[in-house]
Amino acid sequence: MLRTLVLAAALSPGGLPAQGVLIAPTAVFIDARSRTASLMIVNPNEQVAEVEISTLFGYPVTDSAGQLILRTVDAPDSTAPSAAAWVRPFPRRMTLAPHAQQTVRLLVSPPPSLPDGEYWSRLVITARGGQVPLTQAADSGQVRVGLSVEVRTILPLLYRKGRQQGALRLTRLTAEPDGDSVVVRAHLERTGTAAALGTARGELVDSGGTVRASFTAPVSAYYAIDPRFTVPRDSLPAGGYRLRFEVTPGRADLAPEVIVPFQAVRDSVSLQLP
Amino acid sequence: MRRRLLAAVLLLTAPLAAGRAQNIQVTGIQGVSFGSMLPGVSTIVSRTDALRAARFDIKGAGNSRIVELRFTLPAALSGPGGATLPLSYTAGDGGFSAEQSVASQIGFDPRTAYTATLSGPGRGSVFLGCRATPAANQAAGNYSATLTLTVAYLQ
């Protein structure tokens, strides 16, 4: 007799609808004068959500392929600009009814002798659905256990004490054809006291001075990053081109008042499209 | 001659007094303040919300004059990059108070003209609530719109 194996909707129980949260804002900036901020969390779904908030120290870096990843440090030493230990969310855990909202207060309690500067933390907001109750299947004695989908959102929190100075250095700009694209790489290094939050723009210009392709992308240089950008080549003819690249302060997703301005950086390189 | 002079004075002064009696002043105290909103989440401001509801104060002639109240209601707030955020109003979103108190209002539909009676000294206040409905992908930023109230004597 064939036995069947019942797999509960395997990566969560069969029939459980969507699970998740809405979080705003997507980046938190706190200054030493107020030392507080708030986060709004909304359960947009029809099921109860369990939400938990924690902090960690981390900052974006790039891997060898130029992709942004979050580098986390479990136990930052005293030289690291970590605010993770000082940030306390209230409440830290909550159960949100369907369509309910919760305001989470973030209180920063830094050490008394903290020098002026910018300090970083990451807020980790984890949302899970309500647990499926254990049931006993009457006919076969099987026990069914359900687990919900888990979604995590990690947001930046920047704490600023004193006046900040923004500065960014651009070096090692390259542009090379790669299949149907032009791959642009650059080395961006923060040289001021605040993370450089800006927008990178690139233009591919032909020998006649006409812009034939372009790209725009947000960048975040906490220390140094080597991001990778791609410009679609489409049907550009073979020949000589120039890639003009710049990074300017400000991002479309961040309010202008939270940006520590830095002098825009620019460079250009020549390339040959085969 | 004296009678003619007196008649002339009376005739000159009468319409000037009637002009002052006809004056009506409408002052926008505050517009609807939605505060922080979330994409995809509607925000409702009640006309009885003293901090966030719109308020207009009316100063007119005495003797409990009857006035017509007419709103020019914006359909949307305008925001960054030309983004618009839809607004909507319901039948009870308008409120009038001869006592000029947010706690003591008579509700009315702000989408149509409303007839109200000013207080004895010619005072009144008009309140407005509203619903804002940001889209799920609403652009972040500051939004605003102009709200206008027109008040006219009916008698």
Add this chain to the structure above:
Amino acid sequence: MHLRPLTVLVCLAAGPAGAAAQSSGSATMTGTVLSAITISGSDLGFGNVLPTGSKRVAAPMGGRFVITMAASAPVTITYALPATLGPGVGLGAWELLSNVLNDPASAQAIPVSSGNGSFGATTTTGTLYLWVGATVTTTSAGVGSYSRPITLTVTYN
């Protein structure tokens, strides 16, 4: 014949007295939309499987995640996909699709070499859809229910 002064005065004075007064006032309505990110996910179901055998659920029919955020916001998506659900119950051949439209047919395949990985994502529309599928392989697995969580992490940079 010239008009007597009293008559002229009456004519001049009578005009304004007939006008009804009307006045308008304005105020500014304001609000601020916060930048927000919404992430939701739904399950990947395999239904009934034989104790020894395999069954595949392709990504378009599998679990789905939806991320709504500011257009062009810089995010990194990290996934943790379990390799087993228990003794004799393995998961593999993971398939991950990504699209700015709710259309798996035109979605881009994300290379998945192991159960854990990450990729950068932006969306010009403000919404990003992810679909996940896999193959479950059983080898003399015991009768029962098996499940593990999928964890999707969205890091806002």
